[in-house]
Amino acid sequence: MLSQIIGIGIVGTYYYNFISLYKTIDIIKVYAKMCTYVALIGYVFFYFGINYVDGRLNSIFKEPAHYVIVVIPACYYYLKTKKYLNFTIIFGTLLLSNSSLGYIGCGLLFLVPNLTLKRIGYFVALMPFIGLAFYFAYNELPFFKMRVDDTYNSLNVVNTGKFEEHTNLSSYVLISNLYIAKRNITEHPLGSGIGSHHYMHTQRYLKEVRPPEYIRDQQKQDDNSFDANSLFTRIFSEFGFIGFFLVLYTMFMASKCYSHEELLFSQGVFIYFLLKLFRDGHYFPPEFFFFIWLFYFCRKEFALTSDAHEK
Template sequence: MRLLDKYIIFSSVFALFTEACYFHFVIDVKLYYVILICNFLLLAKTKKITIHKNLIIILGFFTIHGVVSYLLLLNPIQSLIAQLLGISLSSIYYQNLIKYFSVKKLFEAYLDFSFYIAIIAIPMFYLNINVFSVGRLNGILAEPAHYAAIMLPAIYSFLRKKKYVRLLVVLLTVILSKSSIGFIGLALIIIIPLVKVKVFLKYSWIVILLLSFSIYYLSTVWDKPTDRSGVSSLVIRLKETEKSLGSIFSGKFEKNTNLSSYAFLSNAFITKEILLNKPLGTGLGSYRHEYDKYYSKMKPPAYLIRMNLSKINKTDANSLFFRMVSDFGIFAFLLIAYFIYRSFKLFKNEKRIAQQSIFFYLTLKLIREGHYFPPEFYFFLLIFLKNSDEDITCS
């Protein structure tokens, strides 16, 4: 492989981990975009840049749907243009990168970077270098949750390939991140591969029995006062959760609702309102504008208003699922249904380790992080969607 090709591969993969790296030159310039634009020019000079027909269809849909929605709803169209430019640049570049340098080479480079960045992250954590919050690891990434999410494909891949030293190092850093989203991902890595239709059918009677007993028990104690003896802490927590979940429908929040719960529930409420009133969606990048239209229907906790945090995650909806549903309406459910269908097919093929590992990242992405083009997203997404790991031109 030529030296220039090696540079393009390794710099492009390194760029996935550079969200926290930026410099100020008139404006704040992210290192990710500098690498992407420079490499795009290099790739265009040495290879033929193409756009896959499916990508043209998707970008075309985003454009037409967005323009019509923005004109009808009178939202500032600059938001649509900015989102389209970011998505187009990232997706076209990584589509061509994967086309010319193969999934295998690129994913192996990602695994190497994940391991070495994890090694660096451990002393950074103990020396309090670039620490997001005290007692939580995030390495060179901007925050612990994002660190955990980007490392999950490496954990699954190292586990499947029996590279236990690398697995333990990366796993340790994810645990030290103390990210709830990371722990959910680790649980999925354990559970998902074990879920087989035959196994489920064989033991479904146990599940039904436990569910029946649980429902009966809850029905007998649900109406008892929470300060009464005999009511377990689990029941108390379930009742508090049920009370909080009501905020999704009412928009009214308890005065002591914590910030994390409020961020999720408030954006769920806004998304619900948008979907009910505009089921076809409001256009790519419109969430922040639609948020303001429905914010007055909510009654946030007073302490969050005083702290100026009552509009938390206004720009990204707290989750990609919420943002997609608000931006694309019923079309979002079609995209998610395709993701689920493709995931089922992938886990039937034991050889598609790279694509299977990315499933865990994408699942967490739907739960959290509503940004449409963080550095790693299209690299992972396009590998997940690729039907072959074969090389095209490089030797």
């Protein structure tokens, strides 16, 4: 608990003070330009086999999923500001990342802005293309098909904790943490406290899980127990139903940025928040509070500008 509070306090305070020193548009432009450079480096690394992760692009990052989640707001920002060259450069790296999270992010770039009553027609029109993209990825990309099939076949494990021997590691990590969260919530409806998911995973409920033998042999049965593999899963496990409803309320309030065209970057950050809930349950990775406070100050500047125009 103490390490989580200290980490959140230090990183959150640093980015609050840093972002408050500048205009948000200046920070956004620098961030977006840096993402373009990192994407270009990613192409070089990818084609020359540098910092290579299983044939997937991850640029200077340790893994493709982390790369994807950091650059997705820049990709959306370039799309909406009609800087299509920069958008194409970054969007291409999302595809080459061969990351399930990256493909979800690509879909959300076009899907989320159209989830309004005014744009329901666009949403309906996009559904066939999204369906075709999923069909193509499922049939042409073996790793994607494997993850979809394993995840679908393993859903019942959330109730039993008993895995098939052929379950891949990614699906095991996802489903096992969901099982731990479910068991934790059953006994602690209001949660077990910040930072407690790892303890509940390793000390309380792991003995009820039956991992595949190859995972036990590699001592990977408690992989991602610190972050629950998903921010939503971790918050639900550690804060119970209070955390569940708090996440829903926060995301609902944040989604109002789509009502204002001036908040383009905030809209991209909203997609980052969605991906963050899907994956990576760390409370203070390097970019998390950078995006939180940038989102906050963008909304604040917009509110001040709107009030000035009304007066």
